[in-house]
Amino acid sequence: MNxxxxxxxxxxxxxxxxxxxxxxxxxxxxxxxxxxxxxLEEDIxxxxxxxxxxxxxxxxxxxxSQSSGTGHDEDQLAFLREERDYVNVTLVELPRGDFAFTSxxxxxxxxxxxxxxxxxxxxxxxxxxxxAGKAVKEARYHQRHAGDxxxxxxxxxxxxxxxxxxxxxxxxxxxxxLFEGDAIDVQAQQSGIGPDWSSLRAPWLAEMTQxxxxxxxxxxxxxxxxxxxxxxxxxxxxxxxxxxxxxLQRAYPGGVW
Amino acid sequence: xTALAATAAEARMARAWAVLETVPDPEVPVVSVCDLGLVRxxxxxxxxxEVVVTPTxxxxxxxEYIANSIIEALNAAGLGPARVRxxxxxxxxxxxxxxxxxxxxxxxxxxxxxxxxxGGAVPIRFAGRRAAGDAGDAPLAxxxxxxxxTALLSAFGSTACKALHRCLDCKEPFEHFKPL
Numbered sequence: 001m002n003x004x005x006x007x008x009x010x011x012x013x014x015x016x017x018x019x020x021x022x023x024x025x026x027x028x029x030x031x032x033x034x035x036x037x038x039x040l041e042e043d044i045x046x047x048x049x050x051x052x053x054x055x056x057x058x059x060x061x062x063x064x065s066q067s068s069g070t071g072h073d074e075d076q077l078a079f080l081r082e083e084r085d086y087v088n089v090t091l092v093e094l095p096r097g098d099f100a101f102t103s104x105x106x107x108x109x110x111x112x113x114x115x116x117x118x119x120x121x122x123x124x125x126x127x128x129x130x131x132a133g134k135a136v137k138e139a140r141y142h143q144r145h146a147g148d149x150x151x152x153x154x155x156x157x158x159x160x161x162x163x164x165x166x167x168x169x170x171x172x173x174x175x176x177x178l179f180e181g182d183a184i185d186v187q188a189q190q191s192g193i194g195p196d197w198s199s200l201r202a203p204w205l206a207e208m209t210q211x212x213x214x215x216x217x218x219x220x221x222x223x224x225x226x227x228x229x230x231x232x233x234x235x236x237x238x239x240x241x242x243x244x245x246x247x248l249q250r251a252y253p254g255g256v257w
Numbered sequence: 258x259t260a261l262a263a264t265a266a267e268a269r270m271a272r273a274w275a276v277l278e279t280v281p282d283p284e285v286p287v288v289s290v291c292d293l294g295l296v297r298x299x300x301x302x303x304x305x306x307e308v309v310v311t312p313t314x315x316x317x318x319x320x321e322y323i324a325n326s327i328i329e330a331l332n333a334a335g336l337g338p339a340r341v342r343x344x345x346x347x348x349x350x351x352x353x354x355x356x357x358x359x360x361x362x363x364x365x366x367x368x369x370x371x372x373x374x375x376g377g378a379v380p381i382r383f384a385g386r387r388a389a390g391d392a393g394d395a396p397l398a399x400x401x402x403x404x405x406x407t408a409l410l411s412a413f414g415s416t417a418c419k420a421l422h423r424c425l426d427c428k429e430p431f432e433h434f435k436p437l
Contacts (some may be wrong), residue, residue, distance in 0.1 A: 031354040035416040040411075041410065041413070044411060051314075052314060055315030055316025056315045119276075126346070127345075133345070133347065133348040137316055138315060141412075141437075148412075
């Protein structure tokens with residue numbers, strides 16, 4: 001049995017870890033579609049998107065270990081932490097749902113990630129800026145693809161619209177967490193590493209409103225519910241994902257392809 | 258460094274470039290890693306050749322394979338020791354694919370990428386109920402018959418860098434190297 005590792009508690013490392021974990025867990029969720037998407041083209045699309053996200057997470061993990069000097073490699077960071085030490089937003093850990101749910105979540109997340117990467121491209125951290133310069137191009141493509149589906153399903157048949165509406169209602173509750181700034185955001189903004197995530201709310205909402213308008217879907221009302229994944233307090237779904245992801249590394253310590 | 262050693266170093270780097278021109282991309286073997294613009298530089302550090310490579314996509318599974326095949330090719334040509342250094346910035350763009358590379362892609366039935374929009378700051382338009390992907394893009398020419406009467410089949414293709422289209426005239430499907 002492989003023991004767990006402790007990631008760096010440094011604010012800069014935690015800021016990057018939130019982004020890395022968000023990419024990693026969304027990539028894991030999308031990977032679950034392999035062999036299950038409604039059509040072959042979308043099977044390929046979802047798994048290609050997963051591949052990009054996991055590639056982005058890998059680059060961030062490698063950079064985090066190097067800059068925080070903890071000596072962990074990217075696999076250790078990805079596979080050997082306890083649940084409370086993962087700091088992805090809760091939205092990405094929700095079960096994959098149906099195709100409408102997955103498409104809408106991808107549209108929400110790729111819009112968000114695109115805005116994050118755009119700003120990180122001018123980060124004071126040169127390596128982070130380099131990772132962002134590449135990732136932003138990928139996020140744009142993901143956003144467009146997922147957005148196409150939101151419009152086609154939202155403004156589609158009665159059944160596709162019903163599914164899109166129910167996905168929107170469920171997912172919208174997890175959006176406020178994305179834009180809830182805290183001390184880690186403030187420090188990142190001050191040191192020039194990256195934006196305070198709360199500053200991304202207005203541009204995100206503008207893009208999503210445009211998309212939902214085209215899909216003839218109404219922007220839902222905000223609820224009082226607040227998720228807290230990026231502070232390490234996750235939904236009940238997180239443990240199951242980690243069990244899936246970590247089993248191999250725990251059972252066969254250091255196993256590689 | 259003596260003049261003789263400097264000449265030898267230059268000759269070694271020139272030969273290295275010539276070898277790299279023959280290292281195929283593992284997923285599109287009709288083009289070399291140089292045609293694709295993946296090799297950014299070759300330098301000599303102490304006595305070791307350092308090949309600077311920029312990966313295409315963050316999650317491209319071929320990246321490690323490419324690095325290994327570069328080192329193997331240089332060693333096989335007697336130019337080693339050699340190593341590969343991955344450089345992310347500036348990010349790879351399909352604008353770096355050479356004209357020769359574009360011609361090879363087209364001859365191989367893969368539509369080469371058009372120029373990348375400056376800064377990528379094109380407003381994103383969604384396709385709605387029309388054919389997916391038909392969001393105001395310039396029409397793509399079929400690499401077989403040249404017809405502009407083509408349609409997107411799948412936004413993602415057999416590899417991260419390609420999408421799948423079909424020609425509505427000659428009826429053949431073809432791949433498109435996506436502008437990035």
